[in-house]
Amino acid sequence: LETQLRHAQKMEAIGRLTGGIAHDFNNILTVISGNSEALLRRTAADDPRRPEIEDIRHAGERATNLTHQLLAFTRQQVLHPTQVDLNKTITKVRSMLSTLVGEDVELTLTLPETVSPVWADAGQLEQILFNLAANARDAMPDGGVLAIETDDVYLGEDHVGRIVGVRPDDYVVLRVVDTGTGMDESVQAQVFEPYFTTKPVGKGTGLGLATVFGIVQQSGGQIDLASSPGSGTTISIYLPRTRTSDGPSGQPARRASPRRG
Numbered sequence: 001l002e003t004q005l006r007h008a009q010k011m012e013a014i015g016r017l018t019g020g021i022a023h024d025f026n027n028i029l030t031v032i033s034g035n036s037e038a039l040l041r042r043t044a045a046d047d048p049r050r051p052e053i054e055d056i057r058h059a060g061e062r063a064t065n066l067t068h069q070l071l072a073f074t075r076q077q078v079l080h081p082t083q084v085d086l087n088k089t090i091t092k093v094r095s096m097l098s099t100l101v102g103e104d105v106e107l108t109l110t111l112p113e114t115v116s117p118v119w120a121d122a123g124q125l126e127q128i129l130f131n132l133a134a135n136a137r138d139a140m141p142d143g144g145v146l147a148i149e150t151d152d153v154y155l156g157e158d159h160v161g162r163i164v165g166v167r168p169d170d171y172v173v174l175r176v177v178d179t180g181t182g183m184d185e186s187v188q189a190q191v192f193e194p195y196f197t198t199k200p201v202g203k204g205t206g207l208g209l210a211t212v213f214g215i216v217q218q219s220g221g222q223i224d225l226a227s228s229p230g231s232g233t234t235i236s237i238y239l240p241r242t243r244t245s246d247g248p249s250g251q252p253a254r255r256a257s258p259r260r261g
């Protein structure tokens with residue numbers, strides 16, 4: 001399970017990186033291919049420079065094919081969001097999470113039945129749970145409690161100022177709370193950076209929270225981190241509630257109008 005998790009984290013990060021690079025390269029290659037085509041059209045058939053330009057065009061074509069292959073590969077990892085019952089997702093992986101955290105960590109779930117569905121990729125939500133549970137486990141070498149909670153929240157203006165980028169609206173929060181070592185401020189400031197890890201080589205990839213961050217961002221959500229050394233960590237993930245054109249679950253959309261003053 002542990003090895004699978006690390007592998008999934010690496011694949012996710014590689015996919016994200018490769019997709020970005022392939023996309024940018026594709027744009028650059030359009031210029032190279034386009035200009036070599038244009039040059040060829042303006043070059044006489046017996047022009048001695050022609051073979052060199054043909055080589056450029058040929059190389060450009062091969063590179064374009066390669067980036068298309070890479071894009072096709074990374075597309076497999078693109079999100080497939082659907083209406084997801086977060087509680088069901090958590091319940092489904094409960095026993096795997098228990099196995100992951102080990103016997104010394106007590107896993108408690110608080111999943112109110114009333115929680116709204118979210119619009120997200122279920123597989124990616126599972127990955128978030130595994131990444132966060134693995135971190136919690138590592139933060140509690142002598143055991144402790146890992147609490148996973150869900151709830152409907154309304155992020156009003158007070159919150160909006162604190163969590164950058166969140167508009168006042170209705171969200172579902174996924175809270176992952178541990179009673180572990182916690183993190184000091186300098187660690188907290190870096191945790192979402194790819195490859196940042198305080199764990200020994202071979203144990204940490206530094207990709208766990210970066211992956212979580214990427215997934216949450218792509219899902220239109222936000223992350224809040226609260227941690228203090230010695231007393232544990234709470235990671236709150238806010239995911240947008242399902243919103244069809246008619247609003248959540250067929251109800252008229254209840255959009256919060258920004259309150260002033």
Ligand code: ADP
Binds near residue numbers: 131135136139207233
């Ligand atoms: P990794 O777990 O591979 O180190 P992450 O991106 O998941 O990579 O985490 C980065 C770092 O953040 C960890 O090395 C650890 O120092 C810190 N961290 C993450 N989650 C927790 C937690 N629940 N409690 C204490 N520290 C944590």
